[in-house]
Amino acid sequence: MTKSSEESPSRRTFMMVVIGLISVAIGVALAIPIMGEVLNPLFKRRDIVWSELGKVSDLENIEPLVPKFVPVYFRVKEGWTVNTLPRQVIVVKDIAGKLYFFSNQCTHLGCPLHWIPERQKFMCPCHGGMFNVLGEVVGGPPPRPLFAWVYKIENGAVLIQNKFLDNPKERGV
Amino acid sequence: MFQKIQNWFDERIELTELIKEFNGERIPRRGGWVYTFGSLLAFLFTVQVATGIFLLFYYVPYFPMARNATYYLKHHVLFGNILLGIHLWGAFAMIFFLLVHMSRVYFSGAYKKPRELQWVAGMVLFSVVVVLGLTGYMLIGNENSWWTINVLTNVASHTPVVGGFLRIIVRGGTETSVLTMQHIFAVHVWLLPIIVIMFIPMHLLFIRKTGHQGMALEYKNSKLSDDDINKWKHPDATVPFFPDQFYKDIIIALAVFGVVYILAVVYGAAIGPMYRPLALNFAPEADWYFLANEELLKYFPGHGLIVFSTFLIPTIGFVILFALPFIDRGHERSPFKRPAATVLGILFLLLLVYLTLIGGEPKAPATV
Structure with a gap:
């Protein structure tokens, strides 16, 4: 059985780093398409007639x-x-x-x-x-x-x- | 019977305890009626959400249709005029009482330590509610909406460096088009209300955490000096939130709701004509709460100066307001013991009223 964070300080650090990394990864993965959607008009050529x-x-x-x-x-x-x-x-x-x-x-x-x-x-x-x-x-x-x-x-x-x-x-x- | 139901809940989630915890907050006693504005605003926001959701049963966020959908809602839907009227006058009431609430907090020094964060959260709510008002004005899809969108996105374009991009992003292109309306709709109906819904509980949580801090008159019997942080923790007398304070809150809520309702029934919401980009003699008007800013826009001519009225002055104003508790760090609370802050506040309010009063009129003829 793996040790709990209370039993091992290094285990606690490890878990906190993993939590942080996963949160950042999910945040970035969501932010990219959202930013793309919001900034899209900047990349559109306007229709000139x-x-x-x-x-x-x-x-x-x-x-x-x-x-x-x-x-x-x-x-x-x-x-x-x-x-x-x-x-x-x-x-x-x-x-x-x-x-x-x-x-x-x-x-x-x-x-x-x-x-x-x-x-x-x-x-x-x-x-x-x-x-x-x-x-x-x-x-x-x-x-x-x-x-x-x-x-x-x-x-x-x-x-x-x-x-x-x-x-x-x-x-x- | 009720006892049984209560017991059933209590065994599982300690409901009675929870309600006691929520309702039992002690409120300083003397200022009771003055402390009702916060609850009033929460109430008005609830009314806005309730009416807003049901306006969506008929509303279409598409420029050529929005105004007619609103018109249909007002004139052909049973009590639609009342629903729309409450949403409009409720919004006006909300902005007005936000200013009252802020002034109250300002003059009684309630933003001071330990309540800095609460002021900041309140400022977020204020900024968001003003933008909610402006976007609501744009969504009607009438002539004023059309020109307000154009003018305000042009204002945004004067932001240094990113201005031009900002205008394109907000409009969804270089022109005010169907995408513009769609964006404003999403912002008005989803984005900003969610921010409000997140910040109201924060604003309330901070009150509970900082404890009952009242106006200076709550501490008449205190022997401690104003600089002693402990003084502000012990008002002379307190009452429980429920029912004593809640009783006052709901009377004020009823009074304001009554006025809003009467205005909604009697005056309703003016919809105005369909937008006509070809109109030759149309003079766009802003809502009353934007007139002060509108007036400001008239005073800074030419390339170099426009940025003062469109960006610098409003931004500096908001930054000062946000940072107020960190700028004014004295411990005095009574408006009479901090004359500089009180006089500045009064002057600012007078300036605001003055600019609003003259803001509605075009300046052109006088300067020819």
Whole structure:
């Protein structure tokens, strides 16, 4: 018969080491798949698609420096589903006739911007961020100008990608 | 007959002894009504669990459906509005009385040696309950839920170094999507309640182990000095937990439950419109307990400073609160004998109330 821990101190040490090792082994074995499951989104490539916004000829006819909100619909895979993401594109034409395609999310924390014509500014209803019509910050806490959508012009149509230009921290659209 | 049943249990598990041990705890006598908030919170949590479980009979954690499932529960299920209302107003009551409970403990110096661990366990419960409130707000699936998820995950993204990864992990991708809702659901319904269920018994066990330590007014007759650790072990008078303290606890519980119930029946839970990412004129609002933090977010402009309002100030605040018993190590308990702590506490509460009151309004128009 093996000795009990009370009879032999070395036996006691041995048993405690075995208990510790088994606990750690089980813990690690469980933690690996759990961490994998939780961290999984970091290893997923995001689904990038093009979606048509409208005809260039129509967009070029808007008034200069008056933003036009145009919805765009991205059909993307999200997890196990395929969903439509409706998003606003702010189309602005400057004096020279150049078109800009901004996102309507505030660059501070992502609230939906309101265009206030009397002030000629975009205002964030959450924390008071303000942008001028060309997307530059003119007040409040936002750290950077408005995000611009990745876009291209093909066969007279403007196509928008569900992705922002100059977006190092991968802020979602 | 009852005697026989009692004997049957006693022979096997010494049930009577167990109940006596549990109910016989001595409670300092003078502060009776002030000591009811802890029990009240335990009671409110039980109500939240009971209502929450049955809300799940109808709820669907899927963004395009969640709001309509909640709407159906409220408008087409018998007494569903009351069940949902109790869950909402019960949550509000819980957060409010947590603040009351914490303030009581703070001002009466009850976190001091030997009760440091109890304060830390309580702080864990506080943090978890606030996150439970926020995640609950997100699960309704209405417009505010949608923008709250976006804003708060963006707040998380300002955490130094890991922020960007954190946002992707919480959202289950770069966008707020079906996985986001699923994650929040799992956190709200399983993860956080289990933490609460583990920490409430710890919080209680520590009370039993540290013995009856009361407010300063329990020790008026004591001749010992405040620095003597033995002084705080011997209140002038004590009563048993059951029924004396329990009687007061349950009256307070009934009063608060009554108010919650009336609010649930009369006002119910507002569900609001379906989320519309295309909305052009929607102004998201946070729940009342988050408004102070919301206000803070308005004050730190630009790249370098955002981290103050999103990460540094809240984190430092929580660290100070967690470490309070280790920072304030004096033996004085009476709020009048430690004026610095009392004045700081009052100023902090006033600041909190002030930020909450102005937090609901957008700051934009004033600064143009």
